[in-house]
Amino acid sequence: MSSVENLIEYRPSDDEPFMNSRQREYFRAKLNGWREDILRESRETLDSLQEESTNHPDMADRASSESDRSLELRTRDRQRKLIAKIDSALKRIDDNTYGYCEETGEPIGLARLDARPIATLSLEAQEMHERHEKVYRDE
Structure with missing residues (x-):
């Protein structure tokens, strides 16, 4: 069995040391896979936008095409971020x-990292941050 297959079957557990080498490799593989998926989708989007004919004689077709193109470009911008x-x-x-949480230095938690591998804040710090934003947004 290859190391990639081992990582696919592996699930981080609270029963092992936090961010040990196996967990780091698991999250590295997960992040790299996600990155590759986004780049592949982006290439496919670019290809389809380039293939699409931009010369639409009908105004409704042109408007629909421009709307689709605008949505694709916004999506690509989100993907770039x-x-x-x-x-x-x-x-x-x-x-x-x-x-580790950027604000508290505490472990973020494996379940949160598995669900959102780009997380930089623990759940508690994220909730506090969102409450703080809501207070300022409501003023």
Whole structure:
């Protein structure tokens, strides 16, 4: 069985030391896979946008096409920002700060990292941050 297959079957557990080498490799593989999926989708989107004919004689077709193109470009911009967050998480794995809250220094938690591998805040710090934002947004 290859190391990639081992990582696919492996699930981080609270019964082992937090952010041990196996957990770091698990999250590295997860982040790299996510990054590759986004880049592949982005290439497919670019290909389809380039293939699409931009010469629509009907105004409704042109408007629909421009609306679709605008949505695709916004999606690509969000994906570009997500790639930057993934790259940042990979850098944190390399410097052994991955998995620890940027505000408290406490472990973020394996379940949260598995669900959102780019997380930089523990659930408690994230909730506090969101409450703080809501207070200022409501004023």
